[in-house]
Amino acid sequence: MHDLILRSFRHREALWGLLLAAYRVELTGLLSRAAKTGFEDGDTDTVIELSDHIAAAAKLADLSAIRNDALALRACANAAMGGGEREEGKVLVAGLKLIDRILDTAKERETASRTKPAPLLS
Incomplete structure (x- = not known):
């Protein structure tokens, strides 16, 4: 998917x-379930995988704040592997x-695209 996006200049x-x-929807679903029932086997691995995907996409899209937050989530998920509820709570907060x-x-970019001036006609 990343390669396809990189080739699509018009709609990048x-x-x-x-x-x-x-990715956000998938992460939201996982964290919502984990908040209700607790983390299950493999959940931290999934969080790590999702955070890696988000960080990579954010890097390619030049969204450093999202990338930094994704890397912070990854670090929390790594720390939670084999950890207790306190570490899992940190994963939820970071997520x-x-x-x-x-x-x-997304809201900022949408607002910015609506307020762009129309190109001048010659």
């Missing part, structure tokens, strides 16, 4: 947004921060 920003939204960052960035 929209495609990055779509990809990050898909929510990343989800909020993705949503805020």
